Amino acid sequence: MVRESGKIRVLLSKVGVDVHDRGLKVVASALRDAGMEVIYLGASRFQDEIVKAAEEEDVDIIGISSMEGMHHVKIPELMRELRRRGIHVPVVCGGIIPLNEAKELKEQHGVSEVFPPGSSLKEIVEYFKKCAGSKTS
Amino acid sequence: MVSSVNLKNPNFFIEIQVKIWKWVQEMSEETRLEDIKKAEEEWKKICEEWVEETKIKDRAPKTTPSGIPLKPIYTPLDLKDFNYMEKLGFPGLYPFTRGIYPTMYRGRPWTIRLLSGYGTGEDANARFKFLVKEGETGLNLALDSPTIYGYDADDPRVRGEVGQGGASISSLEAIERIFDGLPIERLSTSLVTHFLGLPTFAMYVAMAERRGIPLKELRGTTQNDPLWLFHVGNPPLPLKPSVKLAVDLLEFCLEHMPKWYGINVSGYHIREAGSTAVQEAAFTLADATVFLDEALSRGWDIDEVAPQISFFMNAHNNLFEEVAKFRAMRRVWAKIVKEKYHAKNPRSMIFKFHTQTAGSALTAQDPMNNVIRATIHSLAAVMGGTQSLHTDSYDEALGLPTEKAARLALRTQHIILHESGVPNVIDPLGGSYYVEWLTDKIEEEIWRYFDRIEAAGGMLAYTEAGIPRREISQTSYKTQLAIERGELPIVGVNIFRSSIENIEICRVKLEQENAEIEALRRVKRMRDQKKVEEALEEFREACLKGVNVTPYAVKAAKVYVTNGEMYQVFREVYGEGPHLE
Numbered sequence: 001m002v003r004e005s006g007k008i009r010v011l012l013s014k015v016g017v018d019v020h021d022r023g024l025k026v027v028a029s030a031l032r033d034a035g036m037e038v039i040y041l042g043a044s045r046f047q048d049e050i051v052k053a054a055e056e057e058d059v060d061i062i063g064i065s066s067m068e069g070m071h072h073v074k075i076p077e078l079m080r081e082l083r084r085r086g087i088h089v090p091v092v093c094g095g096i097i098p099l100n101e102a103k104e105l106k107e108q109h110g111v112s113e114v115f116p117p118g119s120s121l122k123e124i125v126e127y128f129k130k131c132a133g134s135k136t137s
Numbered sequence: 138m139v140s141s142v143n144l145k146n147p148n149f150f151i152e153i154q155v156k157i158w159k160w161v162q163e164m165s166e167e168t169r170l171e172d173i174k175k176a177e178e179e180w181k182k183i184c185e186e187w188v189e190e191t192k193i194k195d196r197a198p199k200t201t202p203s204g205i206p207l208k209p210i211y212t213p214l215d216l217k218d219f220n221y222m223e224k225l226g227f228p229g230l231y232p233f234t235r236g237i238y239p240t241m242y243r244g245r246p247w248t249i250r251l252l253s254g255y256g257t258g259e260d261a262n263a264r265f266k267f268l269v270k271e272g273e274t275g276l277n278l279a280l281d282s283p284t285i286y287g288y289d290a291d292d293p294r295v296r297g298e299v300g301q302g303g304a305s306i307s308s309l310e311a312i313e314r315i316f317d318g319l320p321i322e323r324l325s326t327s328l329v330t331h332f333l334g335l336p337t338f339a340m341y342v343a344m345a346e347r348r349g350i351p352l353k354e355l356r357g358t359t360q361n362d363p364l365w366l367f368h369v370g371n372p373p374l375p376l377k378p379s380v381k382l383a384v385d386l387l388e389f390c391l392e393h394m395p396k397w398y399g400i401n402v403s404g405y406h407i408r409e410a411g412s413t414a415v416q417e418a419a420f421t422l423a424d425a426t427v428f429l430d431e432a433l434s435r436g437w438d439i440d441e442v443a444p445q446i447s448f449f450m451n452a453h454n455n456l457f458e459e460v461a462k463f464r465a466m467r468r469v470w471a472k473i474v475k476e477k478y479h480a481k482n483p484r485s486m487i488f489k490f491h492t493q494t495a496g497s498a499l500t501a502q503d504p505m506n507n508v509i510r511a512t513i514h515s516l517a518a519v520m521g522g523t524q525s526l527h528t529d530s531y532d533e534a535l536g537l538p539t540e541k542a543a544r545l546a547l548r549t550q551h552i553i554l555h556e557s558g559v560p561n562v563i564d565p566l567g568g569s570y571y572v573e574w575l576t577d578k579i580e581e582e583i584w585r586y587f588d589r590i591e592a593a594g595g596m597l598a599y600t601e602a603g604i605p606r607r608e609i610s611q612t613s614y615k616t617q618l619a620i621e622r623g624e625l626p627i628v629g630v631n632i633f634r635s636s637i638e639n640i641e642i643c644r645v646k647l648e649q650e651n652a653e654i655e656a657l658r659r660v661k662r663m664r665d666q667k668k669v670e671e672a673l674e675e676f677r678e679a680c681l682k683g684v685n686v687t688p689y690a691v692k693a694a695k696v697y698v699t700n701g702e703m704y705q706v707f708r709e710v711y712g713e714g715p716h717l718e
Contacts, residue, residue, distance in 0.1 A: 017283055017288065017295060017298060018298065019366070022369075022409070022410050026613060040718050042371060042717070044282075044371040046294050068301045068302040069536065070298040070301055071297075073647070074297045096501070096535060098642060098644070116501070117502065117534065118502050120621055122621070
């Protein structure tokens with residue numbers, strides 16, 4: 001892994017076998033256009049692949065997209081595993097996540113932010129920029 | 138309104154009108170086009186004057202969503218060399234532009250088929266029964282992602298995903314619960330397997346045999362198109378074995394199930410991932426040739442294979458571009474099968490398709506607006522001559538359809554069918570200067586893609602090079618940027634925003650998932666393990682030998698070999714699918 005100096009490194013993935021990654025790809029393009037390095041795992045990735053990539057790629061921030069409604073199980077599981085492995089980078093989620101469940105992900109599971117449908121790429125890019133600096137490990 | 142505009146120079150308009158009236162009187166058949174041309178020039182002058190005087194600018198988009206340049210109006214001048222018989226002919230006759238059956242909806246309406254399936258087998262069954270009671274005329278089964286990717290409900294890796302986006306089918310027992318009490322000897326079924334149809338299809342066949350229904354009587358479709366998952370998303374298996382396994386199923390249908398479409402080539406997902414209408418049309422037709430080639434290489438004749446391939450298309454926002462797309466696809470497919478594959482039987486040349494309205498066009502914001510969108514999409518499908526139709530529910534940008542929302546989607550089709558008068562005349566937009574011109578343009582664009590695909594060495598090579606994949610994600614990004622810049626208006630999103638209205642959302646709960654897992658565990662305890670091992674061994678050997686694995690899958694399904702177990706064999710024999718960016 002070669003780190004381009006000063007660039008924010010982002011890991012983007014879905015978790016589980018859900019294939020819907022249109023939104024995630026769009027976010028990847030926007031983050032790249034904003035000068036970030038994006039490691040794109042994309043659709044149909046299991047938790048262990050994401051954790052491994054997060055470790056090996058030394059990323060500053062992780063973005064997880066959910067569409068089919070498995071976030072209530074898959075995202076808390078992923079959060080526990082990341083923290084257990086000592087990976088404390090911010091995790092940002094986006095997709096079809098009902099507001100009450102988004103609140104739960106943030107308050108109970110340590111997700112930094114959840115971007116619901118209608119979030120603009122601009123806000124997402126700004127948030128990633130701001131948040132990537134807050135890595136604590 | 139003209140009356141509200143105070144024209145500075147009304148004589149200008151009067152003079153031109155008088156001139157044109159004179160031409161109309163003097164017009165002859167020989168000078169018809171010239172006269173129209175002259176009149177059009179005069180009309181353009183009027184437009185300029187109008188804009189000048191009223192300051193009402195032309196704000197309409199300069200292209201269709203596929204990027205085809207648009208003029209403000211179309212006239213006979215745009216169809217100068219239009220040969221009616223060559224371009225259109227009559228429904229049921231080559232090149233089928235106007236429709237694939239002679240009487241179209243006048244004889245039999247399209248099949249009303251709402252995609253459904255979620256939660257437990259019992260939930261999916263109850264929804265099917267509800268929809269049939271409320272007037273759907275075919276079944277359309279959505280599978281959950283674990284089933285599509287070949288993981289059983291009890292696999293810890295897919296915890297939280299079972300029954301979420303569709304029904305979970307791990308074994309024959311699950312599919313029997315889903316179809317319990319449903320007359321599959323009478324209703325046709327579409328199995329939306331998304332990737333390979335094989336394990337699910339094998340279980341469906343095993344179920345039918347247990348019910349004593351002759352296979353030759355079974356009517357339906359298996360999506361069984363692995364190619365789209367190489368264009369978008371990530372495929373569970375490598376490319377060539379996936380094509381091989383898809384054609385195995387098709388071949389089984391050619392031998393035993395004349396009323397079953399073995400492969401349903403999908404443009405829907407390509408479009409949902411962000412492609413244009415033209416890309417959707419071109420990639421889908423090109424994908425279909427891959428399956429034809431594979432089947433022909435096994436010694437089948439084009440007139441045996443082509444009739445048992447069907448298509449699955451998207452109906453999106455731009456009404457006329459969508460209708461033109463369907464019409465152009467019929468014409469292109471007919472030409473491909475006749476001219477490139479030298480089919481003799483016209484039945485081989487017909488482009489039969491199911492339409493699903495565009496989920497990606499639905500908005501989570503102000504979701505009731507989606508009722509109107511789905512109506513427009515459904516109209517596009519019907520005016521485009523679809524054979525069957527799923528209308529999205531208004532709540533599908535937020536979750537699975539509730540019963541209430543699904544019923545409204547059904548009623549949307551019922552109202553189009555019984556009240557609008559649209560189905561009463563075949564291909565009602567045929568002859569529209571605009572729609573005919575646009576149909577021609579889309580056809581041209583599709584052929585242009587075919588030239589590029591051919592130059593790249595065919596669709597398999599084009600797919601391996603990742604070109605469709607790249608183009609689709611580029612288009613999707615461009616679309617999103619256009620929405621955010623306000624160039625592409627979306628009501629409720631970037632114009633006419635309302636405060637968010639809360640609607641009821643259907644969420645699958647962990648208890649439903651647990652029930653499905655428990656059902657599978659019971660099956661695994663009760664089944665004859667020795668028979669399972671034997672069947673799996675035969676199945677594995679068939680995979681290794683390269684023979685058609687379908688009969689072995691059916692045999693395995695009958696003794697409760699699971700979807701996950703069959704996929705595990707696929708993964709061991711053929712390897713995992715590539716991870717594509």
